[in-house]
Every structure is written in C-alpha cells, then in structure tokens.
Amino acid sequence: MPRFEAGPIPARVRTARTATGDVAEARRLLKELGARRDAPTRIAPVPRDRPLALSFAGQRLWFLDKWTPGQPVYNSPLGLRLSGQLDHGKLIDALTAVVGRHESLRTRYSEEHGVPHQIVDPAPARVDIPLTDLTGRPDAEEEARALAHDVATGAFDLARGPLLRARLIRLAPEEHVLVLCVHHIATDGWSTGILVSELTACYAAAVAGTTPDLPQLPVQYADFAAWERKRASAESTERLLAYWRERLAGLPA
Template sequence: AQIWAELLGVERVGRHDHFFELGGHSLLAVQFLSRLSQALGVALPLAALFAKPVLADLATNIVEMLSRCGPQDLPAIVGVSRDEPLVLSFAQQRLWFLAQLDQDSTSYHVPLALRLRGVLDRRAWRRSLDRVLARHEALRSVFVAPEGKPWVEVLPPDAGLPVLEHDLRDRPDADAALLDLCREEARTPFDLARGPLIRGRLIRTSDGEHVFLLTQHHIVSDGWSLGVLVRELSQLYRAFVAGQDDPLPPLAIQYPDYAAWQRQWLSGERLQRQAQYWRNNLSGAPARLALPTDRPRPAEQSFAGANLPVVIDADLTRDLKRLSRQHGTTLFMTVLAAWAAVLLRLSGQDDIVIGVPSANRGRCELEGLIGFFVNALALRLDLSGAPSVAELLERTRRTALGAQEHQDLPFEQVVEIVQPPRHLDHTPLFQVMLAWQNNAIPSFDLPGLLVEAAGQGFDQVKFDLELNLCEHGEVIAGTLGYATALFDQATIERQRGYLLALLRAMVADAQQEVGRIELLPPDERAYLLEALNRTAVTYPEQQCIHELFEAQVR
C-alpha cells in the first residue's frame, strides 16, 4: 500500500482499492514491480498485477509466491572502474553504428526550445547548465573507436556546457534572424568522438525576453531524460539565484555503470528466454505495412515530416476509461487496439506490427539518471477472423503484456534474431509507431520567469506514421506525425477522423465486429459512392455515330 501511495500520488490506499482505477498504467506497473522486488524480493510478472489489480488480492498472491519460492535477491547495479575502457549500452551501440553511416545526420537530435519572459540571471542559468553537465556522466560521454570498435570516454566534470550567446535587441530583422539561428542550431551535426553531445544557444530578443535552445544527441538522452533535466535545472537555478549551494543529492550510479550491468545481466538463460519470445512472436510477420500513399515510396527513406494535432475530448476520454476498466486494459492498450483496427482498414492486412517505445527503466535506481535507455517494442497484433471490439481488446492486452514482460532485449538484437528483409526505403519490422507519454515532461519552475515552448517543433519523423498521445487533464491529446514524402496533409486529416470515429464506435458497443464499424463521415462516403460514380452526361441524342465522327474530325 505504501509503494502504491508513493507511485500513484495518493494519500491513502485501502485493501479494496484497484491499481488502475487509482490512476495506474503500464509504466507505473513496471515501476511498482521494481520497487516490490527490492522491498520484498519478489519477482512478480506484469500479468499478475493485471490479473489481480485489487490490493488485497495482489497481496495474497505475493504471500503465496513468497511461501513457495522465498525472497529472491535482485543483482545490484554497482559502479565500475573508470580506469578501464567503458562499454556502450546496446542502444548506444546501435546509434553509434547508424551515425557512422551518415556523420552529418541530424535525425537523432533531441531539441528543446524555450521562451523565457522576465529577468533572467544569466550567471545562475549558465552555472545551472554546467552543474547538470558535471552531474551526469552520460552528457559528458564521447565515443571513440581507435581500432574500429567503439568505447566511451568521459569528459572532465568542469568541461562546461557550451552555450553560444546572441543579442538581437537592436536588429530590425530580429524575427528573421531568430528563425535563422533556430534553423542553424537544428542543422548543425554533433561530433560523437569530441563532444560534448549537448549544447545551447541563449538568444536575447528584448530587455525582458530570451529564447533558449538546448540540443542533445539521442545517444546520451531520451524523452524521460528531458524530464530529469527540466526538474534539475529548475532546482539548481532556484538555489543559485537565492545564493544557495547545489541542492541535489549525489547520484549513486551513472549511465556507464548501467551499460556495464546491462551487458552482464542480459546474458545466459535470461537472454535466451527473451530471444526465444521475440523469435516465436515475430516469425513470419509481414515485412511492410502496405498503406496507401499519395506518392510512390522513395528509394531511400526520407525523414522529412509534419504533425497534425489530435484531441480526444473529455466525454470520449471518460468513455474510453470506462471501456478499459470493463475489459482489463489500460487506456494505451485500448487506443492501440483502435489504431491497429484503422491500419487494418487502410492496408487490408490483418497481421499488423506497431512499434511502441518503452522507457526501459524498470529499476528504480535508473529513474533519476539522464541517458539513452528507451527501447522499441514490436507489437504484432492479430486482427484475423473478424474479432469483436471485446475480442480485439483481449488480444491487444495479451500482446502488450507479453512484449512488456520481454522488453529488456534491445530492438537491434530483435532485428538480428528475426532477420526481416532489409531495405533502404523503410524501417525493419514496423513502419508505424504509437508513443504513449505516461511520464510527461514537467514544466520549468524558474523564479521571476514565465517559461513557454518556442518554435514549431521538429519537422522530422523516423517512421511513416507516428501517433504520439498522452493524458492532459480530462482529455487525451497529442500529434499524428507523418512522412511528407509519402502523405499529404489532407490524407492524414482523414486518418485522424477514422481513428476518432472508431474510438466512438468502440465505446458505444463492445460486441460489434471491428471490421464492420463505419469509419467514413457522411460527406466522404457520399463523395466515394455517389460523386465518383455519377455516369449521367449530356450528349446529342439526335445525331448518328458517323455524324459525331465527322464533327470530331472537323
């Protein structure tokens, strides 16, 4: 109950409380199991929490496991010597290899653009940035390969985070100059062997306003890490402005310690078990999702992209939560089922593989680290046999739980095991992504400053379609990203409409066949079935064929 209260942010947890009704989701479930194994020595499978989501039932299950097996020791992540060469994590190794293929690529930049309104203490700001760099070895990591094999070297703690400063206050073309600086920042590649792989630009636009650009390479950071960075920068800046010392507790371990532990832990029987799961699960999966595109697929994949906003209103969100509770799924699983059903209707394929990012921070000692932990899971959904909504939800739940139970095997190793056909024009295993942001990036809390996002976001995508969603208060909101080499905006607007129509139909009747749900709005249906099929045309009825022929000749 104490672990639930801490994770779910509630004061009291009763024995009859339900984990998911209190606000639990898949990511919190993984974090709960990590804390449970540390507190009681019980390695509980994720499916057990979904099967027994009420506290008293789960506690009974845990007691049974303890009486049967006794407490199990979880191997600790310990510090490794910095006198020996430091290894890359599996994820870093993949990105390092990709970077060698295109050293000028900016596809793996992690950008942050902020508008700071108010009085900025520039000295305290720069000191806060330098302190975050000194605190996290991941941000000071560089990747050298003297004999073709990459190793990690760590820059000294006093290296300082490089920040370029610009003053546009007296420029008549300040807006254009700001846009140029933003583009220049986005298009400047990193040198993985020299670093640092994080840099900033502080642009003064007026006496009371700055724009701050922070760019990191994905090989040292991920989405969760942005949240850690925002929290720590806020705490450090508040302390430094007030004349206080660094308030952050020292880190027990660093990312290079995790990388060494990962290679040791993911080996032997554990590696074989995970590898066998993915081999069985993805064997014979379709190499590509045959989506109808507005243009032929280019010979090499283009990463140029755009985004459309997606909002699932409060009423529909409430109904989706009710549907999820009734069928033992999370909101993520329910939306995943709907997205798969839309892709079935678009492609005509009933065997669909969708990529899902996993935070991959199942150990609580990793939660406060900046680094590249995120993994990609290939979820293969079976929509054959005309399933009902309820049946599809059950299949999706089984698939998602199975993948999350085996989420430790890095994606690049899954690709090596499955050996799908490889082509330059699309990504292996899946070309469509659903990212559910359970761990939303917190807002900056800087004294004397109003902080808001600046810029239009990043105009790049890694996949053909990328659905990014999270809960925002009473609604579910996010974006639908798409490859502009393949799709027009109007096409993606229609696809967004199909998804919303399908979600509304799912909550209305869970027993209906998914394949029979009406997706088309009345105007599109009328256009396809009537406007395009109008054959009535006026022609001169009183003339013979040879007279019409003569008229054509003339």
C-alpha cells in the first residue's frame, strides 16, 4: 500500500480581484490549470493484461534484493498489543479484506530478460495468521519476543511471495500480540498507518457482521508506477543517468 505521490500542481494561480474583467481572467487561468493537470499529473488505471512496470523506488529495492537475496534489511515489521476478547477467525477475515483491497500486498516481482515486472495475484480466499498460545507459560513474554523476531527477520522471496506475513501470539485469554511484517517494496511508513486503520475498521465490521465503511480505491500502486514511468521523459531520465555516471566514474565495479 504505497503512498501515491502525484507531485506538485504545476502552477500557482494568481489572486484575482473581484472586478468583472478579473473574474473572467481567473476562470481562464483555472481552465488552463485544469487542462495542464489532466494530462501529466492525473493517475489513471492501466490494463492488467500486460506486464506491469515497477516504480523507480520499487526497482531499486528489487535490484538490492537481487544483489543480496534474503536479507531482512528491508523488512518492515509491526507489533500490535491487543487487549480484550479477540476472535481469531474475524481477525483473519479482517486482514483478508485489507489484502483484497490493496494489490501491493498480493503482488510478486518476476523478471524477463533481466527486466522486472509486477504480477498481481487474485484476492486470497483466506490469509494465514498462525496462532501460538503461550497462556500460562512463565516465560511467555520472552517467547513472544523470540517469535516476533522470527517474523520480523525472516527472508522474503519477491518472486514467489507473499510479501506479507502475520502471527498471532496469545499471552492470556484476553491478551494478544499481533505481529505483521511486510517487505518494504510493498509498504512504507505512511502505508503502515493505513494498514492499522483499515485492519481495525475491517475487524470491527467482521465482528458486527457488517461491511466496513472504507472508500473505494480508484487506483492501485501499479497504476502509480505506470504513471511515474510515463511522466519521466527520455530526456530527463538520460540527464539524470549522465549525472550519476559522471559521479560514479572510476569507482570499483
């Protein structure tokens, strides 16, 4: 669930006075600004019947993973302490709903002739959240930390997926720890807040037997990646590459 960054609006409309002529000028400027926004800055859905490009940030992370496979450096773990009655099945329903909403949480990264692309898997019927019951164990907290460490540091296979894993740890009948870990190619700090917020909403709805009140998602991260690639002209990309070739010239391979 990466934050979509559409970039700054490419204009600043000057303040219009209330005189009749200036109102017309303001309308003209707003119309011009709208036309400028429509083409280069609006993210639109792209077809899913063809290879999907990675964003530039995603391609960097894919390259780093190919360079040193299986390293947990780019794992993004999250631990949530849950107090009160908890329905394990409803929690699974809630996380399944969140994964179904966000393609980035069910995307794998393959390559063809050295070029990476995204593969979006169908929404899962059920997300796995294994439960470990440590109720009554004298060293429950220490065991929970060890389990959380395993979830947080385990390797991800970007080509096979999934890039999200979860584990529920029961410390007492009404005391649990939910550990989630997502590879950074599929999330960031902003997205973590969205994940927690939507998981909370979906769990509350699952318990109540209702539909979560969440907005429809007009675009997904693959749409942003396509928009970003299209927005970067060949001229600007070559200029940036030339800069880094010069800066890195002479360094060891």
